[in-house]
Amino acid sequence: MKIIMLGAPGAGKGTQAKMIADKCGIPHISTGDIFRANIKNGTELGAKAKEYMDKGLLVPDELTCGLVVDRIQAEDCKDGYILDGFPRTIPQAEALEEALNKIGQRVDFAINIDVPDENIISRMSGRRACTSCGATYHVVFNPPKKEGICDDCGAELVLRDDDKPETVKNRLRVYHDQTQPLIDFYSARDVLRTVDGTQSMEKVFDDILKVLGA
Numbered sequence: 001m002k003i004i005m006l007g008a009p010g011a012g013k014g015t016q017a018k019m020i021a022d023k024c025g026i027p028h029i030s031t032g033d034i035f036r037a038n039i040k041n042g043t044e045l046g047a048k049a050k051e052y053m054d055k056g057l058l059v060p061d062e063l064t065c066g067l068v069v070d071r072i073q074a075e076d077c078k079d080g081y082i083l084d085g086f087p088r089t090i091p092q093a094e095a096l097e098e099a100l101n102k103i104g105q106r107v108d109f110a111i112n113i114d115v116p117d118e119n120i121i122s123r124m125s126g127r128r129a130c131t132s133c134g135a136t137y138h139v140v141f142n143p144p145k146k147e148g149i150c151d152d153c154g155a156e157l158v159l160r161d162d163d164k165p166e167t168v169k170n171r172l173r174v175y176h177d178q179t180q181p182l183i184d185f186y187s188a189r190d191v192l193r194t195v196d197g198t199q200s201m202e203k204v205f206d207d208i209l210k211v212l213g214a
């Protein structure tokens with residue numbers, strides 16, 4: 001099954017993608033995590049991506065599309081995958097569609113997690129991200145067992161630089177301008193399914209499983 005997660009920054013894409021990946025045994029591919037790993041490892045891609053991420057802007061399509069198109073051809077993707085944070089622009093969606101068309105495949109579901117802007121700022125300022133494995137928590141809605149420490153791998157949890165309110169406002173603007181049009185793009189292909197992302201994580205997950213028939 002090939003699944004795309006859509007939704008504003010902070011809507012819960014990563015949280016749900018991880019749960020679906022665990023349940024369905026398919027890889028969770030987050031472009032944000034890939035860029036952050038590159039920044040941490042000091043690569044050239046990481047240095048370029050950081051310039052945009054720090055400002056709440058999208059990393060250019062030229063740096064993003066190729067890496068995803070390569071990644072989905074890896075052996076572990078043969079039974080499907082969940083794309084989290086990609087595509088984020090119409091050209092990215094077209095690049096993905098073209099790559100899939102070439103091998104006679106298509107996206108099965110684009111899950112749109114719907115959360116109004118008013119809820120986003122508090123979600124983002126309370127988000128804590130693991131510096132090692134990419135797991136995310138929330139200080140109120142999903143706290144780790146031990147404050148500041150990842151339950152999964154024991155590494156330190158931090159507030160991401162781009163989760164500070166000034167940057168979140170930019171990211172929301174960018175989302176509405178560049179990413180929201182994907183809702184129509186996937187609706188026209190009859191694969192869009194919208195779930196109410198203001199519910200508890202468990203309820204959102206239940207709704208997604210129903211959509212997937214899993």
Ligand code: ADP
Pocket residue numbers: 007008009010011012013014015016123124126127128136137138139141142197198199200201202204
């Ligand atoms: P995204 O990947 O869409 O940017 P995340 O999955 O990282 O979003 O979620 C953003 C923040 O909101 C995290 O701190 C997460 O723990 C929290 N969160 C996710 N889903 C819910 C939910 N249904 N209710 C409350 N908080 C949530």
Ligand code: AMP
Pocket residue numbers: 009031032033035052053054056057058059060064084085086087088092162171
């Ligand atoms: P995320 O972890 O999905 O919230 O992404 C964090 C940041 O990484 C975004 O604000 C962008 O700057 C960058 N990014 C992640 N995915 C993409 C993408 N598909 N296209 C462009 N930029 C991206």
